Amino acid sequence: MNTMTEHGHLYAVSLGPGDPGLVTLRARRVLEEVDTIWYPATQRPDGGTTSVALEILRDIGLDEQKFRCIELPMSRQRDGASRVYARTWSLLLDELLHGQRVAVVSVGDAGMYSTLTPLIEHASEAGIAYSIVAGVPAFLAAGAAAGVPLVCHSDRLTVLAMAESTDEIERALDEGGTVVVMKLSTLRHELGAWLETTSAEILYAEKVGMEGEFMTSEKEELRNRTIPYFSLLICSRNGSQR
Numbered sequence: 502m503n504t505m506t507e508h509g510h511l512y513a514v515s516l517g518p519g520d521p522g523l524v525t526l527r528a529r530r531v532l533e534e535v536d537t538i539w540y541p542a543t544q545r546p547d548g549g550t551t552s553v554a555l556e557i558l559r560d561i562g563l564d565e566q567k568f569r570c571i572e573l574p575m576s577r578q579r580d581g582a583s584r585v586y587a588r589t590w591s592l593l594l595d596e597l598l599h600g601q602r603v604a605v606v607s608v609g610d611a612g613m614y615s616t617l618t619p620l621i622e623h624a625s626e627a628g629i630a631y632s633i634v635a636g637v638p639a640f641l642a643a644g645a646a647a648g649v650p651l652v653c654h655s656d657r658l659t660v661l662a663m664a665e666s667t668d669e670i671e672r673a674l675d676e677g678g679t680v681v682v683m684k685l686s687t688l689r690h691e692l693g694a695w696l697e698t699t700s701a702e703i704l705y706a707e708k709v710g711m712e713g714e715f716m717t718s719e720k721e722e723l724r725n726r727t728i729p730y731f732s733l734l735i736c737s738r739n740g741s742q743r
């Protein structure tokens with residue numbers, strides 16, 4: 502991998518879903534080599550921040566002096582978030598123009614619905630060299646943790662994120678194969694009613710590889726569950742979720 506260029510190099514590094522054992526050897530090596538590591542954190546109503554990425558970085562024992570926080574607004578309002586990205590990019594660009602090697606990290610895989618995609622786009626537009634270091638996305642870790650092969654032979658795999666409604670899940674199921682619903686919390690208000698009626702079999706996975714991990718295939722167990730941000734659903738009508 503080319504780590505030395507005139508203008509520095511940006512690495513979008515995948516951290517896996519939470520378990521430090523799922524950080525790849527390549528990700529770890531890049532994180533050890535770079536000059537700074539920028540991680541996303543979410544602002545809490547009490548003024549503090551939470552960051553799963555930071556927890557993973559701490560777990561793998563890196564030099565914390567290199568850590569830099571990107572504080573994102575909780576609701577991810579477009580205006581607030583794009584201001585943060587613009588400000589963060591100007592700081593990153595400054596480091597990169599000074600020839601530094603800079604990492605931005607993402608939970609799961611950095612190419613899957615990552616909060617840091619805008620920074621990669623900025624790098625591309627500015628002609629800054631960058632690399633994406635692949636990682637384990639949460640839905641694959643969820644299937645593995647449950648001991649469930651997600652798809653086989655010629656099965657179709659559909660991944661939805663921020664589905665508009667549970668109808669969208671049913672439509673995807675109509676196409677056959679396995680359907681993964683990420684960012685499931687956007688459907689939390691209609692999930693219970695849908696689970697009562699759907700014929701699909703499910704695997705619900707919450708905080709995979711993190712403290713508080715919870716997984717179930719029993720729809721009844723979800724009846725009164727708060728569906729947090731770090732949750733996803735894997736479903737199919739062919740019984741492969743059991």
Ligand code: SAH
Pocket residue numbers: 518519607608609610611612613614615616637638639640682683684685686706707708709710711730731732733
């Ligand atoms: N880049 C990540 C996805 C980011 S989008 C990846 O590759 O997995 C954020 C969504 O991913 C969450 O809303 C949730 O649906 C899912 N997710 C990420 N980490 C998770 C985890 N540890 N357990 C369950 N779901 C997770």
